[in-house]
Amino acid sequence: MGSITFSHVYKHYKGESRPAVDDFHLSIEEGEFLVLVGPSGCGKSTTLRMLAGLEEITKGDLYIDGKFVNYTSPKDRDIAMVFQNYALYPNLSVYENIALGLKLRKTAKHDIELRVNRVAKILEISHLLERKPSQLSGGQKQRVALGRAIAREPQVFLMDEPLSNLDAKLRAQTRAELIKLQGELKRTMVYVTHDQVEAMTMGTRIVVMKDGVIQQVAPPRKLYDQPANMFVAGFIGSPQMNFLEGNIIRQEGRYYFSNSRLKLPVSEQQYDQFEQSARTLRNIIMGVRPEYVQLREDDGSEPDDGFVRGFVEMSEMTGSDAYVYVKIGEKTVIARSDPETVYTKEQKLLVGFNMNKVHFFDEQTGVSLAAGGDER
């Protein structure tokens, strides 16, 4: 119960040259917490709205539980949705808000009461049941909206950026509660967000979208470690992954990443992607995350193999970490460093890269040279 299949789904709005959702092809398993993430306008909300039945599907088939639902009305899809602005009925009390869906489905009155009270207890909003939505705080409204979804006990939960109107602290707290709740309910959840932290912490599988096209589908760890392309690599992770342009050259059976400033020996674990790849090894982008950039004091001597000279442009302290912006030639590289170490502006440093953890992308297509990151 609660499995979803998108079969080559398109959404084309009238008067727009490009489809809003372009060949969305994906199976979602029962009980999965799937997160759709991407910048605004990438089609993630449209996809969710098509799944909810609020938006027509231009082309392609949609199945919920194996049933073809393209033309099924939202109320018959056995889904519940939580909206970004909560969409609580302002004229109804909290109790009535939660109960309305049940009432419209002709649930017996005592059963409604039982379910509403149970949901209110789970979400700790029992004391608010008599109030009107206008008398609630943002966090409380959020809970009521969630309660309204849960009370119906649908097969699939759809969430459209439900946390984005909350303040940072409450957001983190609610995030944890949502994860817990999903674990208890064991229902399929499809969650839309533009926040990559939310996506990484909540999803069992993440779909990264851009311009209506799926970029990659993978569990959080895999998405982070094996981004399928430069967009995913840049979108996931904060601060952003560093990208350096250069070529792969081969000397005496060894591969090097090199450009005018540096020549870095590629780790042997990464050799197979060059050997298998039919692509030319020119115009390659090397991506490296800030945590895999090492900083060392410059003692003036000739740098070791794999290290390159740079100087500090600025540094940011976040508390647990510090991020140092190091200028190497024209290029700025961000490195995560120990917050205890103080770097001064213009300070000369040696910058090294953990070559086991770098990624190589084709500059033209942006696609990763290493295959196998996608799990559709």
Added chain:
Amino acid sequence: MLLRKLRKITAFQAVLTSCLTALAVFMSLPIIFIINHAFKPQNELFLFPPRFFVQSPTFRNFESLILHASNATVPFTRYLFNSIIIAVLTLGCVILVSTMAGYVLAKYRFHFKGLIMSMITLSLMFAPETVGIPRYLIISGIGINDTYFGHILPALASPVAVFMLVGFISQIPSELLEAAKIDGASHLGIFARIVLPLSVPAVATISILTFQGVWGDVETSTLFMQEETMRTLAFYVNSLLSGLQNSVAGQNMAAAAGLLMFLPNLIIFLLFQKRVLETMVHSGIK
């Protein structure tokens, strides 16, 4: 406590408050006069210099008004009954039609929506006199002269009301309607459970406007009704007053009729004014 509050009042606030209070008192003078006038006995009505407040109030004026019958021997109560029926029915129908039309125009996508909207806007520009003859042709064409429907139909399509409601309903977030859709509400269910309750402030406003229009309207009675029994209170009062000219005899009835015509407007206004002031800000959507 009071002293501290007083100290907070600036000179500007004080001037503003006193000016507005004076204006409010001045504006309410006619209302007070109408009420007092209706209860004045004949001798007080013609007192010179005229008095503002009634000295020895009496119900004689109402008595003679109610017992007075028009030339066609139709009793006063028949006119009153007609007016109440027509006002209630028209109000109900206008609210229903305008909210439904407003909802559809504000929230649905369909062909010729722009055309329909611009026709409504266009019809706002016509003075009522210009449509008098076409209206008569329609009413007599479908044969509803001398029926209540003949009173109601001309007021039914109210472009002002639809226009106001389109503006108001389009402010209701679409997510709310989508949430109701997912919750399992039908189109009518969404309208009745969500849209209508949320449009109450706008509905209150159009209720006041419509009621005032219908209650004081003599056009339908004059043009579309040949039977005296189908005419309204407004028509009766109007003909009573114009028949009186400057004669002394009917002045007491005129005074009572004046209050009777005014009172329902006041009641409707007092009932709905609080609702009118309630804006979306207070309804807690955001």
